[in-house]
Amino acid sequence: MTDRFVTRGFVGRRTAEGSGDVGSRIPPGQYITRDFPVLSAGPTPRTPLEQWTFSIQGLVKEPVSWSWQEFLALPAREWTVDISCVTKWTKLDMRWKGVSVDTLLEAVELDERAAFVIAWSDGGYTTNLPLADVLNGQAFVAYEYDGAPLVPEHGGPARLVVPARYFWKSAKWIRGIRLQAEDQPGFWESFGYHNRGDQWREERYSGD
Amino acid sequence: MARPLDWQLATVAGVHDETDTVRSFSLTLPNWGGHRPGQHVDLRLTAEDGYSVERSYSIASEPERAPEVDITVERIPDGEVSPFLHDVVVPGDRVELRGPIGGYFVWDAAQPGPLLLVGGGSGVVPLMAMIRHRARVGAMNPTRLLLSSRGADEIIYREELDRMSATQDGFEVVHTLTRERPAGWNGYSRRIDEAMLSEVLEPLGREARVYICGPTALVESAANALVRIGLAPSQIRTERFGPTGS
Amino acid sequence: MADMTTGDLMVDGNALAGLLAELFGADVTLVPAKCAACGEVNMMGGLHAYVQAPGSVLRCPICHAVMMRIVQTDRATRIEMRGIAYFRFERSSG
Numbered sequence: 032m033t034d035r036f037v038t039r040g041f042v043g044r045r046t047a048e049g050s051g052d053v054g055s056r057i058p059p060g061q062y063i064t065r066d067f068p069v070l071s072a073g074p075t076p077r078t079p080l081e082q083w084t085f086s087i088q089g090l091v092k093e094p095v096s097w098s099w100q101e102f103l104a105l106p107a108r109e110w111t112v113d114i115s116c117v118t119k120w121t122k123l124d125m126r127w128k129g130v131s132v133d134t135l136l137e138a139v140e141l142d143e144r145a146a147f148v149i150a151w152s153d154g155g156y157t158t159n160l161p162l163a164d165v166l167n168g169q170a171f172v173a174y175e176y177d178g179a180p181l182v183p184e185h186g187g188p189a190r191l192v193v194p195a196r197y198f199w200k201s202a203k204w205i206r207g208i209r210l211q212a213e214d215q216p217g218f219w220e221s222f223g224y225h226n227r228g229d230q231w232r233e234e235r236y237s238g239d
Numbered sequence: 240m241a242r243p244l245d246w247q248l249a250t251v252a253g254v255h256d257e258t259d260t261v262r263s264f265s266l267t268l269p270n271w272g273g274h275r276p277g278q279h280v281d282l283r284l285t286a287e288d289g290y291s292v293e294r295s296y297s298i299a300s301e302p303e304r305a306p307e308v309d310i311t312v313e314r315i316p317d318g319e320v321s322p323f324l325h326d327v328v329v330p331g332d333r334v335e336l337r338g339p340i341g342g343y344f345v346w347d348a349a350q351p352g353p354l355l356l357v358g359g360g361s362g363v364v365p366l367m368a369m370i371r372h373r374a375r376v377g378a379m380n381p382t383r384l385l386l387s388s389r390g391a392d393e394i395i396y397r398e399e400l401d402r403m404s405a406t407q408d409g410f411e412v413v414h415t416l417t418r419e420r421p422a423g424w425n426g427y428s429r430r431i432d433e434a435m436l437s438e439v440l441e442p443l444g445r446e447a448r449v450y451i452c453g454p455t456a457l458v459e460s461a462a463n464a465l466v467r468i469g470l471a472p473s474q475i476r477t478e479r480f481g482p483t484g485s
Numbered sequence: 486m487a488d489m490t491t492g493d494l495m496v497d498g499n500a501l502a503g504l505l506a507e508l509f510g511a512d513v514t515l516v517p518a519k520c521a522a523c524g525e526v527n528m529m530g531g532l533h534a535y536v537q538a539p540g541s542v543l544r545c546p547i548c549h550a551v552m553m554r555i556v557q558t559d560r561a562t563r564i565e566m567r568g569i570a571y572f573r574f575e576r577s578s579g
Contacts, residue, residue: 035291036248036335038284040327043292044319066317072535072542074495074549117539155551199539219539223556223563236558244506281503295500341502343514343530455495477531479496 056113057121058230064120067185072218075183076153076204083188085172087135089149089209090142096207099188103174105130110171112194114201115230127192129173132165132208145210149217150191153204158217159226160193160200162210169195172205197228197235243272246283249336251328252307257395261361262325263299263311266336271306274298276368277345277450277478280310280338284320294320297365297452297478298339301372302347311395313361344478346450348378353443356384357431357461359453363395365478366452370410374403384412385439387431387457390419413439431457433464445469452478498532498543504555505529508564519570522550529572 086096181187186203225234300309415427514530540556552568
């Protein structure tokens with residue numbers, strides 16, 4: 032209930048989308064959306080594919096880097112997952128194609144101190160995840176969405192996807208990951224958003 | 240008198256359809272201190288459970304119409320707010336509003352000199368406040384509005400603009416249509432580009448003050464073109480709406 | 486501004502005028518701000534604004550560095566202005 036002036040007849044988009052009627056697939060506080068909203072903190076980067084690389088650096092024995100062609104040649108699979116954004120939309124059954132982070136990490140030898148992954152992107156965006164949160168099929172680098180190459184507005188040519196976390200952790204325009212012993216809050220984590228971002232625990236904001 | 244930051248209750252006094260998808264709302268406000276042409280208001284809509292959204296709308300009317308304030312809203316089919324405003328709101332309804340807001344995209348007749356206004360679709364709204372104000376105070380500075388619309392039936396304020404264009408007070412509207420060319424059309428029929436801007440700007444001269452409003456892509460492209468033509472960035476003020484259809 | 490789902494999301498700082506006015510207590514769209522990264526000075530209303538992210542971000546129109554970030558949570562509003570070297574608020578005389 033609210034003590035604010037209520038606008039006659041206004042319900043907002045969420046009821047029209049039927050929030051709650053698919054039961055437990057919707058995390059707390061979220062509404063289902065049929066479209067795919069674009070959210071961005073900056074201009075859309077446009078790195079030419081001939082210059083694009085994906086690298087793994089930091090606490091690994093030897094850093095590794097793939098060109099675009101090399102990346103596409105890596106073993107890839109299809110993923111159908113539900114995605115939740117901290118701005119409250121949830122989209123069900125999103126179809127992606129990409130490379131599991133497990134596959135990428137097979138190309139390096141991790142230092143035993145490696146505990147955190149910092150994902151970094153064109154345009155300066157960063158986000159942080161515990162290493163344990165990106166292993167065992169929990170994260171992938173996607174380059175196709177809904178059967179077509181991922182468009183720049185949605186993070187193309189490639190973005191990280193971590194379905195079990197709010198979508199700000201799924202860094203668009205990803206260019207690499209860095210393994211660290213220390214955690215390092217990223218662009219939004221360092222500024223009021225929750226360090227972990229588990230949508231099922233509604234971890235949206237850090238303690239005020 | 241309410242400060243511009245304070246939310247107050249506006250009453251919808253009347254509605255008027257500008258085109259099939261664009262409607263103007265006349266609002267009366269209990270505590271309105273006036274505005275400058277180009278400023279906007281924020282509306283806040285709240286559902287019974289407290290869920291609320293805010294949107295900004297440029298003021299379409301001239302300050303001389305106070306205490307009545309008009310906004311003009313395009314109905315976006317998947318939108319959350321514009322379909323509500325079009326389909327549900329009727330005269331007598333009240334909405335929360337604050338304003339006027341924004342000192343950046345403002346022109347009034349105290350600023351002399353030639354004026355070029357460039358609008359795309361509903362980007363014409365704040366420019367219309369400037370044009371209406373100019374006519375009301377009897378300003379005579381050479382002023383041109385270059386207005387891009389998809390089709391002739393989608394030109395917002397068409398009759399009023401054509402009527403004002405016909406009076407001899409130095410104002411002229413130049414139309415361009417991007418998706419159709421009706422029989423007998425003698426305006427431009429393509430997207431705004433450097434050549435068009437150059438031609439439209441010519442009688443006004445390179446010292447003209449410029450205001451561009453509309454979808455981000457149109458505004459970017461027009462602003463960049465004008466700088467290439469030789470205008471200083473400081474002569475140009477922009478109001479980007481975001482992507483097409485906003 | 487109004488609803489959007491695709492395309493270039495950047496708008497002008499003027500779009501945040503209401504929120505900035507709440508924070509600063511006055512309209513700041515005409516206040517010049519100096520970018521800490523490149524040194525260019527632009528009015529707040531002319532900065533590049535991204536308002537659809539989890540928070541709002543204002544960037545330098547010249548070098549695109551982040552000048553200001555604003556996040557509104559349930560209980561508080563955070564503003565970060567590390568990217569602004571200074572603001573210049575003109576005082577009226579008398």
